[in-house]
Amino acid sequence: KQExxxxxxxxxxxxxxxxxLNCSFTDSAIYNLQWFRQDPGKxxxxxxxxxxxxxxxxxxRLNASLDKSSGRSTLYIAASQPxxxxxxxxxxxxxxxxxxxxxxxxxxxxxxxx
Amino acid sequence: DxxxxxxxKYLFRKEGQNVTLSCEQNLNHDAxxxxxxxxxxxxxxxxxxxxxxxxxxxxIAEGYSVSREKKESFPLTVTSAQKxxxxxxxxxSSKGGGFPYxxxxxxxxxxxxx
Numbered sequence: 001k002q003e004x005x006x007x008x009x010x011x012x013x014x015x016x017x018x019x020x021l022n023c024s025f026t027d028s029a030i031y032n033l034q035w036f037r038q039d040p041g042k043x044x045x046x047x048x049x050x051x052x053x054x055x056x057x058x059x060x061r062l063n064a065s066l067d068k069s070s071g072r073s074t075l076y077i078a079a080s081q082p083x084x085x086x087x088x089x090x091x092x093x094x095x096x097x098x099x100x101x102x103x104x105x106x107x108x109x110x111x112x113x114x
Numbered sequence: 115d116x117x118x119x120x121x122x123k124y125l126f127r128k129e130g131q132n133v134t135l136s137c138e139q140n141l142n143h144d145a146x147x148x149x150x151x152x153x154x155x156x157x158x159x160x161x162x163x164x165x166x167x168x169x170x171x172x173x174i175a176e177g178y179s180v181s182r183e184k185k186e187s188f189p190l191t192v193t194s195a196q197k198x199x200x201x202x203x204x205x206x207s208s209k210g211g212g213f214p215y216x217x218x219x220x221x222x223x224x225x226x227x228x
Contacts, residue, residue, distance in 0.1 A: 004156065034216065036219075043120075043204055043221040043222045044157075044204065044219040046216055046217070046218060091156075091157070099212055099213050099214040100164065100211055100212070101173070102157070104156030104158075106154060106156050107156070
């Protein structure tokens with residue numbers, strides 16, 4: 001069964017710093033990998049989706065990379081702002097369990113200090 | 115505004131009572147999903163539906179039931195058979211089932227059972 005791990009569980013950085021969030025998964029037979037943001041008590045907001053054939057995907061200050069063979073993805077946030085404070089989740093659907101079954105990590109809680 | 119709505123935001127029930135959580139979308143998406151989120155755990159898939167009048171069990175379907183009579187609506191019933199129903203419930207939708215389209219999430223319903 002797919003296991004998705006996100007380390008660290010929590011991260012605090014000063015405003016303006018660049019940072020990297022990590023996501024690793026055990027089954028590399030994935031369709032894609034999706035990064036989400038969740039504010040406290042709220043639903044998830046989709047940030048980026050990388051197809052299994054892609055290496056990178058960018059949106060504004062966010063850049064996500066995917067190394068399927070090693071089972072890793074990173075989310076790079078440039079010039080962090082206090083508004084970036086949230087929990088970041090990665091999720092993957094695997095070929096074995098189907099395109100609709102997303103396996104989620106437990107998230108990294110990011111705090112950007114003004 | 116296109117999106118997913120869930121109601122109510124907070125729900126309180128006594129043990130032994132069934133309760134139904136509402137999820138509506140106006141994105142014209144074929145597929146809809148229900149996830150459960152517990153502290154310290156990743157989101158887990160309860161049920162999903164790829165098309166009207168069809169749905170499949172996810173990883174933790176026991177104690178839950180769903181219906182999909184309309185494309186826009188996918189209500190979830192938490193029955194008295196669910197042993198630990200207190201959790202944050204998230205509804206999602208995507209363009210279609212059977213293909214790993216990006217999933218979009220609603221704001222969630224926090225259910226507390228005492």
